[in-house]
Amino acid sequence: MLKQLYIKNYALIDQLDISFESGFSVITGETGAGKSIILGAIGLLLGQRADSKSIKQGAEKCVIEAHFDLSRYEMKAFFDQNDLEYDGDDTIVRRELTSAGKSRAFINDEPVALSLMKELGDQLVDVHSQHQNLLLGKQDFQLEVIDIVADDESLMRRYRESYERMHATECELENMRQEIARNQQQADFLRFQYNELDAARLVDGEQDELEQKQERMTHAEDIKQALYEADTLLMNESVGAVGALRKAASSLRSIEHVLPELKDLAERLNSCYIEAKDVATDVSGQLEDVDFDPAELDQVNARLDKIYDLEKKHRVETIDELFSLRDNLKRQLDAIDNSDESLSSLEQRLSEERDVAKQLAEELTKKRLEASRLIYKQMIASLQLLGMPRVTFQIQIDKADLGPKGQDRVAFLFSANASTPLLPISQVASGGEIARVMLSLKALISGVVKLPTIIFDEVDTGVSGKIAEQMAQMMSEMGHHGRQVISITHLPQIAAKGCAHYKVYKEETDNGTKSHMLRLNHDERVNEIAQMLSGSDISSAAIENARQLLKINEND
Known part of the structure; x- marks a missing residue:
């Protein structure tokens, strides 16, 4: 509170x-x-x-x-x-x-x-304000009242989860149908694209390897000339570096017995000779392997042109992206080919989920029907106390399509007297009647929902006299058992009850x-209630009337 x-x-x-x-x-x-x-x-x-x-x-x-x-x-x-x-x-x-x-x-x-x-x-x-009275004609509010009395929060949570699963599957099914329709329209084109990529027999790393091979073959003469010059400089009998290194090392060894410190230099030169000889052998081998074949170069260029054309056509830059595109096309084609099976499986799942949701919706309907009978009894009793002896109040629950709150369409039907047919409450009830209906509903709800504090803002609009006393009594009873009820009022009968x-x-x-x-305090209350009874000129009769109102309520 x-x-x-x-x-x-x-x-x-x-x-x-x-x-x-x-x-x-x-x-x-x-x-x-x-x-x-x-x-x-x-x-x-x-x-x-x-x-x-x-x-x-x-x-x-x-x-x-x-x-x-x-x-x-x-x-x-x-x-x-x-x-x-x-x-x-x-x-x-x-x-x-x-x-x-x-x-x-x-x-x-x-x-x-x-x-x-x-x-x-x-x-x-x-x-609760006068504006809230407008809610009385709203189906969502009426359904909420019933659910509060039905105390179906746990069941409602289970239904909502089931409905959301069903709704998600419905969306998934619709998306699948649209995708299948789109794919089927372009199936021939997708198959053509896939077949073209598949027929290309692309190989991982092929593009890099071909580009390197193309580079070597295009510069074959330059490579061969460089290898020939290197081979000549290394192996020529008269000026070759390999022979010169061998002779230099032999010369130093021939005098190392006279000058021992030359032994290390001789060994180093010998190592250089051995390394140079190995290099010369490799260069000679490379020179023999260099072979320019124009026909092979044409094949390499043709293969690269094929790869480049595919990359340009599909707006990608690497062969790996072509692989991804090919695999994606394969998945789409598989989905098209297996669409009937996938669609049937999803439709079966949706049917099962809809059955679960319908079963829970039926349970909700049952609880709501039970709650509506309780609401009917209490509303009739409350409204009769509030000056409607011939009132008729009925809750109509019709079946509708499954929705977020179940399958029920609710209408509060009302008639203030026997000569008026039952109609939706917002169409036939006057302002004062709606105020009394809303107060009765609030009293009913407050017994179920233990809200610490309820504030009524001029809920007494359009009523007076004995009806105001009954409204005051109802709000006073709502304030029992530790609950706090505050009423903003212009009526002395209600003011005296607080x-x-x-x-x-x-x-x-x-x-x-x-x-x-x-x-x-007490005296100030007497003056305030007297003023509410008689206006700014407070009469002695109003003072006495105010005292009597307060005394009656103090004795209740």
């Missing part, structure tokens, strides 16, 4: 720090006093988008902070899952806005994303208009 609300520099509020109680509380105040400002501030704590214009004029920063007591609610798992510190007795939610347009959100003083604040806010407070009464008012100062909120 909301324990404390602190607001600073928001709209017309300089600073507000006020505590709240459990049970049923009321907030009153003249139109334009600032009640909507209070709700706007709470909305920011629930993750709504912020507008820097809402910051009080002249202020650089706005702070809105609320303290919640969550000790009676099993919410620790949320904090654990999101790695947040948990304090069930005092959970702090804070929102800060700056005039520069920046917004920051905090949970227990830890910075969090706005989406996480909204996720928590949805579990802390439900704000265990705590707060007033919002505005004040004109030299610095502009300011909004305030305070908790009323």
